[in-house]
Amino acid sequence: MSAVYGPVEHAVRSQIYKCFVDTGQAPTVEEVAAAVGLDEEEVGSVLESLNELHAIVLKRGTRQIERALPFSALPTSHLARVGGRQYWANCAWDALGIPAALNADGEIRSDGFAGGDTVHLEIRDGRALGDPIYMGFVVPARQWWHDIGFT
Amino acid sequence: MERWESETQLTVGALLPLNRAWELARIWYHDRMSPDWRPKVRPELQGRLTWVGLMSEFWQL
Numbered sequence: 001m002s003a004v005y006g007p008v009e010h011a012v013r014s015q016i017y018k019c020f021v022d023t024g025q026a027p028t029v030e031e032v033a034a035a036v037g038l039d040e041e042e043v044g045s046v047l048e049s050l051n052e053l054h055a056i057v058l059k060r061g062t063r064q065i066e067r068a069l070p071f072s073a074l075p076t077s078h079l080a081r082v083g084g085r086q087y088w089a090n091c092a093w094d095a096l097g098i099p100a101a102l103n104a105d106g107e108i109r110s111d112g113f114a115g116g117d118t119v120h121l122e123i124r125d126g127r128a129l130g131d132p133i134y135m136g137f138v139v140p141a142r143q144w145w146h147d148i149g150f151t
Numbered sequence: 152m153e154r155w156e157s158e159t160q161l162t163v164g165a166l167l168p169l170n171r172a173w174e175l176a177r178i179w180y181h182d183r184m185s186p187d188w189r190p191k192v193r194p195e196l197q198g199r200l201t202w203v204g205l206m207s208e209f210w211q212l
Contacts, residue, residue, distance in 0.1 A: 005190050017184060053190045070180055096176035101183040121169065128173035135172040136155060136163035141200065141210045 003049035011036045012046045013055050016068050021102070024087050026065035026073035057148055067148070070097030077111035090149060092119070093135050099123040165209045174203045 003009075015035045019027040027035070033043045044063045051058040057067035066073055072088040080087045080098035082105070089095035092110040099106030100123075108121040108130075121130035139150065156162055167175065178199045182188055193212050200210045 010189075013188075014186070021184070055190055070176075070183070093172055093176060096173050097180040097183075100173075100176040101180040103181070103184075123173070126177075128169050130169065133169050134166045135169070137165040137167070137209070138161050138163060140164055140208070141212050144212075 003052040070094040082106035
């Protein structure tokens with residue numbers, strides 16, 4: 001890993017997360033460039049560095065932002081509702097990560113459980129409430145970044 | 152779990168009860184929005200897994 005995380009990378013990453021929190025969506029390269037005062041080529045290069053650093057996830061072979069974990073720009077069956085906004089997460093566990101990242105109460109709805117069951121959870125005052133479910137992890141931790149979309 | 156594995160044709164490597172999954176989410180993501188956030192090196196992340204007691208081979212980064 002040779003990418004460097006400096007002030008420019010930090011500014012771009014911060015803008016990406018701000019966009020996810022404010023809108024539930026990933027910004028485009030053009031939107032990030034306008035927000036941080038860089039040209040689009042510079043931003044594209046920074047996005048590739050952030051992807052290499054596992055700070056964001058780009059669509060393979062592109063400069064399109066797919067994820068800034070725990071947020072996902074791709075529609076999924078794992079939703080977190082926090083502060084009146086709804087966010088997609090990569091998996092049920094990442095959905096828990098959204099109120100954790102935002103340090104806020106929230107509600108989780110996940111359709112990825114046995115029998116097609118939909119699970120509803122609530123995060124309130126730092127505690128997880130809901131059915132006594134178990135979350136299954138399929139991919140060993142060492143292999144998570146082989147395909148972070150499937151863990 | 153057998154039902155889920157049968158439906159998905161996947162094998163579960165680790166199973167966490169809700170409260171432990173939540174604790175892992177908290178320790179993993181608690182600083183994600185911090186203005187001081189920076190990429191973590193492997194020992195830092197391994198330490199977070201260890202903090203919630205996940206030390207088996209499955210959880211080795």
